[in-house]
Amino acid sequence: xxxxxxxxxxxxxxxxxxxxxxxxxxxxxxxxxxxxxxxxxxxxxxxxxxxxxxxxxxxxxxxxxxxxxxxxxxxxxxxxxxxxxxxxxxxxxxxxxxxxxxxxxxxxxxxxxxxxxxxxxxxxxxxxxxxxxxxxxxxxxxxxxxxxxxxxxxxxxxxxxxxxxxxxxxxxxxxxxxxxxxxxxxxxxxxxxxxxxxxxxxxxxxxxxxxxxxxxxxxxxxxxxxxxxxxxxxxxxxxxxxxxxxxxxxxxxxxxxxxxxxxxxxxxxxxxxxxxxxxxxxxxxxxxxxxxxxxxxxxxxxxxxxxxxxxxxxxxxxxxxxxxxxxxxxxxxxxxxxxxxxxxxxxxxxxxxxxxxxxxxxxxxxxxxxxxxxxxxxxxxxxxxxxxxxxxxxxxxxxxxxxxxxxxxxxxxxxxxxxxxx
Amino acid sequence: xxxxxxxxxxxxxxxxxxxxxxxxxxxxxxxxxxxxxxxxxxxxxxxxxxxxxxxxxxxxxxxxxxxxxxxxxxxxxxxxxxxxxxxxxxxxxxxxxxxxxxxxxxxxxxxxxxxxxxxxxxxxxxxxxxxxxxxxxxxxxxxxxxxxxxxxxxxxxxxxxxxxxxxxxxxxxxxxxxxxxxxxxxxxxxxxxxxxxxxxxxxxxxxxxxxxxxxxxxxxxxxxxxxxxxxxxxxxxxxxxxxxxxxxxxxxxxxxxxxxxxxxxxxxxxxxxxxxxxxxxxxxxxxxxxxxxxxxxxxxxxxxxxxxxxxxxxxxxxxxxxxxxxxxxxxxxxxxxxxxxxxxxxxxxxxxxxxxxxxxxxxxxxxxxxxxxxxxxxxxxxxxxxxxxxxxxxxxxxxxxxxxxxxxxxxxxxxxxxxxxxxxxxxxxxxxxxxxxxxxxxxxxxxxxxxxxxxxxxxxxxxxxxxxxxxxxxxxxxxxxxxxxxxxxxxxxxxxxxxxxxxxxxxxxxxxxxxxxxx
Numbered sequence: 001x002x003x004x005x006x007x008x009x010x011x012x013x014x015x016x017x018x019x020x021x022x023x024x025x026x027x028x029x030x031x032x033x034x035x036x037x038x039x040x041x042x043x044x045x046x047x048x049x050x051x052x053x054x055x056x057x058x059x060x061x062x063x064x065x066x067x068x069x070x071x072x073x074x075x076x077x078x079x080x081x082x083x084x085x086x087x088x089x090x091x092x093x094x095x096x097x098x099x100x101x102x103x104x105x106x107x108x109x110x111x112x113x114x115x116x117x118x119x120x121x122x123x124x125x126x127x128x129x130x131x132x133x134x135x136x137x138x139x140x141x142x143x144x145x146x147x148x149x150x151x152x153x154x155x156x157x158x159x160x161x162x163x164x165x166x167x168x169x170x171x172x173x174x175x176x177x178x179x180x181x182x183x184x185x186x187x188x189x190x191x192x193x194x195x196x197x198x199x200x201x202x203x204x205x206x207x208x209x210x211x212x213x214x215x216x217x218x219x220x221x222x223x224x225x226x227x228x229x230x231x232x233x234x235x236x237x238x239x240x241x242x243x244x245x246x247x248x249x250x251x252x253x254x255x256x257x258x259x260x261x262x263x264x265x266x267x268x269x270x271x272x273x274x275x276x277x278x279x280x281x282x283x284x285x286x287x288x289x290x291x292x293x294x295x296x297x298x299x300x301x302x303x304x305x306x307x308x309x310x311x312x313x314x315x316x317x318x319x320x321x322x323x324x325x326x327x328x329x330x331x332x333x334x335x336x337x338x339x340x341x342x343x344x345x346x347x348x349x350x351x352x353x354x355x356x357x358x359x360x361x362x363x364x365x366x367x368x369x370x371x372x373x374x375x376x377x378x379x380x381x382x383x384x385x386x387x388x389x390x391x392x393x394x395x396x397x398x399x400x401x402x403x404x405x406x407x408x409x410x411x412x413x414x415x416x417x418x419x420x421x422x
Numbered sequence: 423x424x425x426x427x428x429x430x431x432x433x434x435x436x437x438x439x440x441x442x443x444x445x446x447x448x449x450x451x452x453x454x455x456x457x458x459x460x461x462x463x464x465x466x467x468x469x470x471x472x473x474x475x476x477x478x479x480x481x482x483x484x485x486x487x488x489x490x491x492x493x494x495x496x497x498x499x500x501x502x503x504x505x506x507x508x509x510x511x512x513x514x515x516x517x518x519x520x521x522x523x524x525x526x527x528x529x530x531x532x533x534x535x536x537x538x539x540x541x542x543x544x545x546x547x548x549x550x551x552x553x554x555x556x557x558x559x560x561x562x563x564x565x566x567x568x569x570x571x572x573x574x575x576x577x578x579x580x581x582x583x584x585x586x587x588x589x590x591x592x593x594x595x596x597x598x599x600x601x602x603x604x605x606x607x608x609x610x611x612x613x614x615x616x617x618x619x620x621x622x623x624x625x626x627x628x629x630x631x632x633x634x635x636x637x638x639x640x641x642x643x644x645x646x647x648x649x650x651x652x653x654x655x656x657x658x659x660x661x662x663x664x665x666x667x668x669x670x671x672x673x674x675x676x677x678x679x680x681x682x683x684x685x686x687x688x689x690x691x692x693x694x695x696x697x698x699x700x701x702x703x704x705x706x707x708x709x710x711x712x713x714x715x716x717x718x719x720x721x722x723x724x725x726x727x728x729x730x731x732x733x734x735x736x737x738x739x740x741x742x743x744x745x746x747x748x749x750x751x752x753x754x755x756x757x758x759x760x761x762x763x764x765x766x767x768x769x770x771x772x773x774x775x776x777x778x779x780x781x782x783x784x785x786x787x788x789x790x791x792x793x794x795x796x797x798x799x800x801x802x803x804x805x806x807x808x809x810x811x812x813x814x815x816x817x818x819x820x821x822x823x824x825x826x827x828x829x830x831x832x833x834x835x836x837x838x839x840x841x842x843x844x845x846x847x848x849x850x851x852x853x854x855x856x857x858x859x860x861x862x863x864x865x866x867x868x869x870x871x872x873x874x875x876x877x878x879x880x881x882x883x884x885x886x887x888x889x890x891x892x893x894x895x896x897x898x899x900x901x902x903x904x905x906x907x908x909x910x911x912x913x914x915x916x917x918x919x920x921x922x923x924x925x926x927x928x929x930x931x932x933x934x935x936x937x938x939x940x941x
Contacts, residue, residue, distance in 0.1 A: 392530025
């Protein structure tokens with residue numbers, strides 16, 4: 001019986017060893033704690049730049065800022081201010097407001113990246129585009145389009161975001177400051193970077209109108225004029241109706257985009273001097289004695305905004321959709337390629353640049369414009385970090401698809417720039 | 423019973439009166455311990471069990487032409503005719519699946535899905551126990567026909583994976599159960615076996631009638647197309663956009679069912695040394711019924727619905743707002759699913775090489791092509807309320823049936839075993855097998871059934887004979903080839919378990935203990 005016990009014990013020991021040999025390799029559960037970054041309302045009145053901007057009676061620039069460690073609805077407590085952080089400014093695309101990037105998961109992405117240590121905390125100010133025609137390309141030097149040229153890389157930073165007034169925890173340093181955007185926002189980010197020296201240290205862009213005439217000099221927006229005509233169902237022989245009865249409703253995105261650009265690049269009224277009512281500072285007029293307008297009526301659109309001289313504009317093409325050179329030349333002066341030729345390439349050469357472009361067909365042709373702009377930069381010995389992306393069957397990368405994924409890469413790029421790692 | 427047959431009733435006893443015998447036993451035991459600890463995995467194709475019993479399994483399953491203990495119920499019922507004493511046996515197998523997946527589960531190969539990509543994921547640590555047993559009685563009925571009653575698991579599969587949490591950008595405040603990809607499938611056969619000789623000392627036939635009980639727990643993650651899309655409100659464009667374009671659905675289905683099966687065999691002794699066994703098994707399909715819990719993890723984006731233009735999204739209680747709320751919708755349903763079990767046929771040869779050494783070679787062919795996967799049909803769904811219940815688009819979405827189809831092929835297995843009677847108190851056995859995977863060219867390959875390719879197994883075992891008792895132990899290791907699964911299949915239909923891309927590795931260990939009492 002004793003021997004039986006021994007054998008039973010032997011088998012038991014073998015079994016125990018076998019079980020012990022099948023070691024536990026651990027579990028795969030990822031416990032993610034997402035931080036408490038929140039959105040702060042940082043709307044601000046920019047009286048000079050947005051004085052008579054369309055649909056902006058209060059001269060406000062609408063902004064929301066992502067601030068790490070802020071509560072959902074309030075800033076970090078002043079008695080325990082956060083460590084100073086870099087600043088990233090994001091410009092919305094056509095038709096988008098200050099919530100645009102939050103709508104695409106910015107808050108959660110930033111929280112996750114900060115929590116995982118992939119990026120260091122940063123403040124991200126998201127600017128809403130003007131609602132008129134979906135926006136005016138973050139461009140213009142006064143009048144109905146506003147004066148973004150002195151705002152985005154000017155007073156926004158110098159008088160507001162780095163003035164310790166709105167965000168006392170933002171580092172006031174060029175190398176710790178970035179700008180980026182998609183679509184019109186991409187154009188605006190590069191435009192601001194070209195028109196001002198040493199404001200932003202890094203710029204990021206996702207497919208946008210970055211080369212108006214395309215790689216061939218005969219594409220880009222030139223290919224979209226027909227889409228404008230098609231949206232309006234104009235007959236090429238109707239030389240009056242096509243500039244008199246333009247439908248700018250939301251169902252006509254090409255029309256709205258081209259009119260927004262026209263407001264910025266080819267306004268009819270080229271000099272506007274405001275005169276304030278001495279009895280009511282809220283009322284603004286203009287001095288007709290020094291009012292200058294373009295002396296060209298071929299493509300003048302005068303009945304969109306209303307009134308006789310209320311921010312009319314000129315279209316860059318005629319009723320057949322062919323470019324109208326006098327006005328198209330005004331657009332081309334705002335092409336990034338021209339702006340870089342005017343300002344010199346040094347401003348961009350001193351910046352870190354990240355550009356993402358889809359390889360899927362884009363009906364707006366923004367990806368082709370973007371790739372042409374990349375070539376232009378490389379021709380000027382500026383080598384941006386270029387990311388190409390595409391969708392998958394049934395889900396092409398058009399418009400702002402996959403922005404959520406690109407935002408992650410964009411934040412990582414700026415973080416590395418802020419930390420001097422790229 | 424003839425005197426010759428009575429003489430064959432062997433009641434071995436342990437001759438433990440020599441120190442030499444015990445020394446060898448200790449040595450063999452030590453070798454086994456080392457071998458087991460160093461070894462890696464025994465496992466059969468599809469979801470078939472690797473084998474029954476320490477002795478048969480220790481010979482890698484090459485047992486059809488031997489079939490002289492209770493496990494003949496599984497290998498070859500005709501073997502019962504040559505069991506001369508009554509037996510009562512129990513068996514406990516301990517199985518360890520040691521699998522790894524390094525997923526590459528991204529939309530378009532680029533866009534993160536929440537699956538834990540580019541890291542080695544292990545299946546949940548489990549030592550699975552698999553009991554079986556039976557008794558054999560030689561009754562004076564119908565010319566001393568041998569009867570047996572046994573319970574064992576011809577089909578068994580159990581693996582659980584945790585490999586997903588929603589992307590924070592999708593929903594940063596929701597938890598998903600840990601058993602995300604799981605199969606716990608048990609088919610137990612309660613078998614009445616009857617066998618008798620038809621040519622004395624030459625030919626026997628056996629028949630097993632099975633009552634099959636199937637138990638299934640099956641969980642899966644489906645990534646469903648977001649049904650809220652295509653509208654003039656630009657908000658809808660964002661909803662249709664990554665990462666909100668696909669809604670994860672965790673589906674857990676727990677049910678059982680009964681069926682019947684038949685197994686039959688023939689054992690032919692060509693001469694005193696060579697015997698041949700042929701067996702076949704034909705199980706019926708089981709209809710499984712039970713309850714299903716489905717959880718839907720909806721996108722969470724407060725700013726999106728707070729600022730939406732469309733009342734269909736902005737209004738609390740609207741279906742659009744529901745699909746941006748970040749809520750977890752939980753439904754319970756009754757389900758029905760059909761489990762098709764494969765028939766198989768096998769042949770084995772056993773040759774008594776010497777008085778102590780016996781070699782066996784078996785081959786088996788399993789008709790796995792009949793198994794088309796699982797298709798769950800839901801009814802009596804509860805748990806929906808508000809717009810999830812009243813809006814047609816939502817209710818349709820939350821009540822859809824799901825399926826996990828496979829495209830398996832018939833597969834073959836070759837087994838080679840040896841048995842060595844070391845002493846009258848100790849028998850050693852070993853073997854090896856080569857086993858085709860039914861999923862070797864399948865387009866649907868998911869973590870629930872990992873069968874990477876042609877497997878090779880190596881088995882060891884020993885059995886102590888102590889008076890009327892036999893105490894057995896075996897261990898096996900089955901090695902699977904590494905497998906890379908690339909791309910998706912059926913991605914456009916979110917209701918179908920997709921091919922799960924990634925790199926797969928798998929090893930299986932099995933150890934078993936047995937006790938047999940002869941009377």
